[in-house]
Amino acid sequence: MSSNNNIDATVRISGLDKHFGPETAVLDFNILIEQGEFVTLLGPSGCGKTTTLRCVAGLERPDGGDIFIGDQLVASYEQDVYLNPEDRNIGMVFQSYAVWPHMTVFDNVAYGLRVRRAGKSEIKKRTMRALELVGLDHLADRYATKLSGGQRQRVALARAIVYEPRVILFDEPLSNLDAKLREQMRDEIVRLQKEVGITSIFVTHDQSEALVMSDRVVVMDKAVIQQVGDPQDIYANPANAFVANFIGVTSLLKGRVIGHSNSIYDIELPSIIGGEPLRLRATGETGIGEESEVHVSLRPEDVTLNTDKPSDAENLNLLEGKVIDTVYLGSFLECRVDVKGHEINIQIDHFENLSRDQTVFLTFRAEHALCLAN
Ligand SMILES: Nc1ncnc2c1ncn2[C@@H]1O[C@H](COP(=O)(O)OP(=O)(O)OP(=O)(O)O)[C@@H](O)[C@H]1O
Ligand SMILES: [Mg+2]
Structure with missing residues (x-):
């Protein structure tokens, strides 16, 4: 032919x-x-x-x-x-x-x-x-x-x-x-x-x-x-x-922009359970305004799970949460963590013994969290 x-x-x-x-x-x-x-x-x-x-x-x-x-x-x-x-x-x-x-x-x-x-x-x-x-x-x-x-x-x-x-x-x-x-x-x-x-x-x-x-x-x-x-x-x-959620696995968290410099945004996530709101930094398309309602998209492979509080997390986002459950998927472990009412999926490429409700610390770089306009 x-x-x-x-x-x-x-x-x-x-x-x-x-x-x-x-x-x-x-x-x-x-x-x-x-x-x-x-x-x-x-x-x-x-x-x-x-x-x-x-x-x-x-x-x-x-x-x-x-x-x-x-x-x-x-x-x-x-x-x-x-x-x-x-x-x-x-x-x-x-x-x-x-x-x-x-x-x-x-x-x-x-x-x-x-x-x-x-x-x-x-x-x-x-x-x-x-x-x-x-x-x-x-x-x-x-x-x-x-x-x-x-x-x-x-x-x-x-x-x-x-x-x-x-x-x-x-x-x-x-x-x-x-x-x-x-x-x-x-x-x-x-x-x-x-x-x-x-x-x-x-x-x-x-x-x-x-x-x-x-x-x-x-x-x-x-x-x-x-x-x-x-x-x-x-x-x-x-x-x-919609695209972030449809393509691959992602955790989507609803938040509000409280400040930004260039394409790095400070975002406040209302805590569902009560208490202090969560704050994190994420990258996004420039042009998202102050006070905008946004989604933060976190890919499971971009979040690191620590069982102890990391001492050198200065340039990282740090969130404390509790293990909801883990699923063993052959080549990796999938773990769901509750962070003050927000559910975050994490992919771990080695075996880790995690028990339900165990306190864990999540770290990720600002460039790995995406701030998306709604
Ligand atoms: N001949 C038809 N008469 C009336 N409505 C139709 C007709 N064909 C499609 N639709 C409607 O148009 C919309 C788009 O349908 P379409 O078949 O293009 O979807 P799709 O993306 O191919 O979905 P799927 O993945 O289920 O095949 C649907 O809401 C469907 O109900
Ligand atoms: Mg079709």
Whole structure:
């Protein structure tokens, strides 16, 4: 299969809106996806991922905005343009691997080429090449009913890439597979995508899948994009409390800014249990005002747990708390600590004997706590 480098397969979505009756499924969605890029739409159930994908595919008609594939306008509300799915040259792989049971693996994959009236030798060559790419060439003559779930999903993948579409759309293609197979298929899709170089839009609500697979991740909530960035950036610099909470594990504490210098903020956390408020310093985007209500985000790996009060904690935030519980997770220990009514998760990479209600001391650097606007 030749790579698509010679085809302009950028995807540009601007101001995309889609409503279903009173419900807004997608609101003002904007992105420019580069040729060959792997972009994932990530977000909780009902946030509008599938609807966005279906608008690109031509399975939904937008209520606002434009969609370009390369320099071709495939949908525009304002200009009343709407190309049918078959005229958009897009491949699709969905969650329910819709392979035809009464056909062989070869015929399932060749179908798209036959519909496009390709020649017989061309069909054979391209179908076998697609099957090789997904590692199923040795099963070309087998009936689709006699395949495992993972093999069927590979057939669906081969079928989507066989006619070398400009763009490939994936809607939770791995969610019907067991954990092990899921991981294997995940790696295969990434390898294949890089090898063939097809611009890809992948939908999932699984954050680890998104982080591992993507060049860029689009985090959505309630029909609206919350953040677009590469996986490291989204993890390290979440734009708001929703993103911090959705990507990875974090403890979110509600507080109030009481002072700042540059991007270091002094934050007061009201103590739920009563008594003195907690104070801590955190980094954040400049522009958060004095007295602002904010969230402090603390990643479990950034907090150190001390069983004795550290004597040299001058440049660190120091909080005293009590152990709620610990969970042993193989390579590390996860510990929940109550700090005056605030629950903080900590990851400990060595074995530590901690008992319930034991007093512990948490330390973390200001740069490792994030102050996020609400
Ligand atoms: N055909 C439809 N008719 C009415 N409402 C719809 C239709 N399709 C989607 N919706 C609504 O639009 C919103 C977005 O749905 P969408 O399927 O895009 O979510 P999603 O992010 O893909 O969720 P999931 O992770 O559960 O698949 C939801 O509230 C959903 O109920
Ligand atoms: Mg969906």
